Amino acid sequence: MSRRLGAGIVAAVLALAAPSEAQELRAILVGGGPDRESNQVALENNLRWMLRMLPAPAVQTVLFADASPTSRTVLYEQKLKPLAPAERLLRLLLYGREEAQPVEYRYRARSLPRVDGPASRDAVAQAFRRAGAHPDPRAPLLFYFTGHGSQDKRRDLDNNLLDLWGESLSVRELAAHVDALPPSTPVTLVMVQCYAGAFGNLLFQGGDPQNGLTDREIVGFFAAPKERSSAGCTPELDEREYRDFTSYFFAALTGRDRAGRKAGSADYDADGRVGMSEAYHYAMIHDVSIDVPVCTTDIFLRRFVPLPDDEVFQTRYADILAWATPAQRTALERLSDALELAGDDRVRKAHARWLLLNPDRRATAMEPLYRRWQAAARRAREWLLARWPDLRSAESRQFRAAWREAVDFLDRHLDSGRFG
Structure with missing residues (x-):
């Protein structure tokens, strides 16, 4: 440098x-x-x-x-050979996200x-x-x-x-x-x-x-x-x-x-x-x-200008732009473009969008989707285990053969998304 x-x-x-x-x-x-x-x-x-x-x-x-x-205290990830999509899906369904990631965590000094x-x-x-x-x-x-x-x-x-x-x-x-x-x-x-x-x-x-x-x-x-x-x-x-x-x-x-x-x-x-x-x-x-x-x-402003957010975000964009420094003005314009916002009420629109996406509300909004994913994953896992019971235990003598068959099956059906 x-x-x-x-x-x-x-x-x-x-x-x-x-x-x-x-x-x-x-x-x-x-x-x-x-x-x-x-x-x-x-x-x-x-x-x-x-x-x-x-x-x-x-x-x-x-x-x-x-x-x-000398102590090995620094955590890093060693990327492994990428998994084929079908094998990654099988790992995801049977063991969860962690096992579907082709990485290994290691420590060094x-x-x-x-x-x-x-x-x-x-x-x-x-x-x-x-x-x-x-x-x-x-x-x-x-x-x-x-x-x-x-x-x-x-x-x-x-x-x-x-x-x-x-x-x-x-x-x-x-x-x-x-x-x-x-x-x-x-x-x-x-x-x-x-x-x-x-x-x-x-x-x-x-x-x-x-x-x-x-x-x-x-x-x-x-x-x-x-x-x-x-x-x-x-x-x-x-x-x-x-x-x-x-x-x-x-x-x-x-x-x-x-x-x-x-x-x-x-x-x-x-x-x-x-x-x-x-x-x-x-x-x-x-x-x-x-x-x-x-x-x-x-x-500083939060402490000495204690206006409620609803009032602050009613401010006209033209007024904010007029008060802004060159750096602030550039950020306002670039963020407006990124959010696809325009007009003098864009600040109010941005605030309304944030209210829908803040962590508490986002968690509430995502719950139905997460539950649907969990239910679909559970059904898929039950179907896989019913068809290949040896997948229940890696200690099974037929586990490797069952694994290969399941991966081949998923690979043939990935495009259609239908496995039953």
């Missing part, structure tokens, strides 16, 4: 630090799952990409999983070029203490987290959790670390875990939205709001297949994707550089995963 690409991130963070004249960026990078089973290789690859993009002097601390160089410690509460605290001791208190700090998140156990979604290795760190606990930094230190947060939007509350004193705003210059970009999960925790090895907030946000800043391919321009105001707000809107446009990105501006 060239110096020019890393300079894009540095310039974006420094721009957010204005009017500070500091020219040195510091970064704390934290990642990994809370345990071996949830420590997917994509989390390690995110940190590796960050290390390639950022200039080495900027990275103060890298914390990952248990930090062990970490392969990051640098790890300074585990993703633990103590290590995070030490990283912030080191950052606070920097000789230039005006030097901006980037905190990047790629891992898992959990909702607060008492359902206080404004105080959600980072899932560290075997433990957790809440919004207010992270706020205490940030508050201990010199007041003149600007902070940028990029956090891509589930329920990450709760960490936008670092805008407020003590991380509590019931308090006033902090005096610190702070901005944050998050893969999902406080009540939603996010994408990106995959055991897939091929980074070209990644579709998540990290991939699009940093591709916009550097101009290149993970594979080194040229990314589309995010210089929406045509000033010759890409800022973090532009990268955020680029991700909003291009990230078609389950991510619903939010930023500290959203958290």
